[in-house]
Amino acid sequence: DTAVSQTPKYLVTQMGNDKSIKCEQNLGHDTMYWYKQDSKKFLKIMFSYNNKELIINETVPNRFSPKSPDKAHLNLHINSLELGDSAVYFCASSQHGSHEQYFGPGTRLTVT
């Protein structure tokens, strides 16, 4: 199946821990994104990479660090997790210049 996939689907952890979320796409796209969707369902861009280069870096705490080892993979590492980090994190991809973005299934992060 051609798609954007994310792991894990669910992540429950305690405050202060460090965790990572992984994303992979096999659509042949060269741009990937991380979004955060909060409890009010507002979807907000966090980061974007084009061909391993960071091109969008919104106002996000520096506890969040994205990494793109190649254009098909994008990871998100979060240090010192806080209660307010609880949300659904979506990965998306697009072809550079297209703006049509395709989303992964999401990772529901719960910080207790």
Added chain:
Amino acid sequence: QKEVEQNSGPLSVPEGAIASLNCTYSDRGSQSFFWYRQYSGKSPELIMSIYSNGDKEDGRFTAQLNKASQYVSLLIRDSQPSDSATYLCAVNSPGGSEKLVFGKGTKLTVNP
């Protein structure tokens, strides 16, 4: 601050009726406009894109764009209970960025 505004709803229509979803945007330089459908607990799914003034039809869906009024809408004809979802309007942030700005979504319920 670039903004995309949608009525949060909920919008309730009977089965077989036309559902009309509206969106306004603040940045006159935006050129690409999208409608995403998000079922509860699922990821956003791209259902329509529109780039030129006027109407674009795809099956039961029609997207309408009026750049002068900074207004984009989605009409769903012959609404079905399976159309019940939150509909997100997204607009590109101009200036060469790959960024999409999302509205907060309109929740649509189609009653059998």
